Amino acid sequence: MPVSDSVDREVGTTADGEDVTDGLPINELFYSLQGEGTLAGVPSVFVRTSGCNLRCWFCDSYHTSWEPTHAWLDLEAIVAEIESYDRAEHVVLTGGEPMIHETCVDLLEALEERGYHTTVETNGTIFRDAPIDLASISPKLESSTPTPERDPRSEIPEESRSDERRPTGAANQGGGEWAERHENDRIDLEALTDLIESYDFQLKFVVTDEEDMPEILELLADLRDAAAVPIRGDDVLLMPEGATRERLEETRAEVAQLAMDYGFRYTPRLHVDLWNDAPET
Numbered sequence: 001m002p003v004s005d006s007v008d009r010e011v012g013t014t015a016d017g018e019d020v021t022d023g024l025p026i027n028e029l030f031y032s033l034q035g036e037g038t039l040a041g042v043p044s045v046f047v048r049t050s051g052c053n054l055r056c057w058f059c060d061s062y063h064t065s066w067e068p069t070h071a072w073l074d075l076e077a078i079v080a081e082i083e084s085y086d087r088a089e090h091v092v093l094t095g096g097e098p099m100i101h102e103t104c105v106d107l108l109e110a111l112e113e114r115g116y117h118t119t120v121e122t123n124g125t126i127f128r129d130a131p132i133d134l135a136s137i138s139p140k141l142e143s144s145t146p147t148p149e150r151d152p153r154s155e156i157p158e159e160s161r162s163d164e165r166r167p168t169g170a171a172n173q174g175g176g177e178w179a180e181r182h183e184n185d186r187i188d189l190e191a192l193t194d195l196i197e198s199y200d201f202q203l204k205f206v207v208t209d210e211e212d213m214p215e216i217l218e219l220l221a222d223l224r225d226a227a228a229v230p231i232r233g234d235d236v237l238l239m240p241e242g243a244t245r246e247r248l249e250e251t252r253a254e255v256a257q258l259a260m261d262y263g264f265r266y267t268p269r270l271h272v273d274l275w276n277d278a279p280e281t
């Protein structure tokens with residue numbers, strides 16, 4: 001059964017073929033150091049759900065967005081696995097887009113009961129009322145849109161593609177069919193405002209070069225108009241685009257300079273520096 005890319009209460013199937021109604025599709029669950037943002041360096045358990053409502057061309061978690069994987073775990077099993085990392089006080093819920101799954105609220109409640117600090121990594125398009133200690137919001141810029149030239153599947157041989165929802169026709173000729181949906185859905189000012197007003201937050205923008213800056217400034221101006229809470233320069237983080245050390249080598253110096261020029265915070269991608277693009281890091 002394909003993982004949903006919309007916002008519904010879902011029924012999933014475990015690896016053993018059992019139906020789950022109080023679970024989540026889990027792509028990976030691992031212990032690492034928070035690599036990004038204001039908590040970089042903090043030992044944390046990462047819970048990565050599968051499925052996303054956007055398709056960024058650069059997504060470093062391809063198997064949760066472009067090619068979502070399907071095994072589900074029930075909440076009890078997820079919590080037990082988190083608790084098995086007995087030194088961790090922090091849990092990072094990420095994806096894919098975790099907020100598409102209503103059951104994430106139940107997971108966050110269970111984690112709050114157990115005293116964990118929770119960070120939710122989200123693209124900011126969906127608001128849910130949940131016990132979130134840090135909303136790590138990464139609104140997606142125009143430069144993330146998967147135009148036909150940037151569609152990652154154009155490099156993947158057709159026979160090894162597995163997305164059952166992929167339309168036939170144009171999609172088979174190199175993609176681009178997600179561009180319009182991505183462009184329409186990537187910014188939701190109301191959801192962003194609700195997130196910022198409800199939670200401690202950081203706004204973490206993926207930046208390639210200075211061409212991204214006007215859009216960041218425009219969005220910040222709109223958000224500052226709309227939100228009843230202040231957004232300070234150090235709430236805004238610029239993160240260099242790059243899923244590999246090689247790519248970060250090309251982007252990080254310019255992005256660091258932009259952070260200084262504009263009075264925003266720079267965030268490294270510590271996990272990429274340490275472990276490159278290895279899974280479960």
Ligand SMILES: C[S@@+](CC[C@H](N)C(=O)[O-])C[C@H]1O[C@@H](n2cnc3c(N)ncnc32)[C@H](O)[C@@H]1O
Nearest residue numbers: 058059060061095096121122123138241242243
């Ligand atoms: C895989 S996303 C999952 C959470 C959510 N869907 C989101 O985009 O915020 C986790 C983080 O990785 C960032 N990210 C994804 N691909 C990246 C890349 N190639 N370079 C830099 N950051 C990237 C996202 O912007 C987000 O902050």
Ligand SMILES: Nc1nc2[nH]cc(C(=O)O)c2c(=O)[nH]1
Nearest residue numbers: 032033034035094121271281
């Ligand atoms: N170490 C590590 N830190 C991270 N911070 C946010 C991540 C994510 O994918 O959401 C991430 C990740 O994938 N690994």
Ligand code: SF4
Nearest residue numbers: 052055056059065096
């Ligand atoms: S929103 Fe997040 S998970 Fe979805 S495609 Fe973009 S970076 Fe990947």
Ligand SMILES: [Mg+2]
Nearest residue numbers: 060061094281
């Ligand atoms: Mg990551």
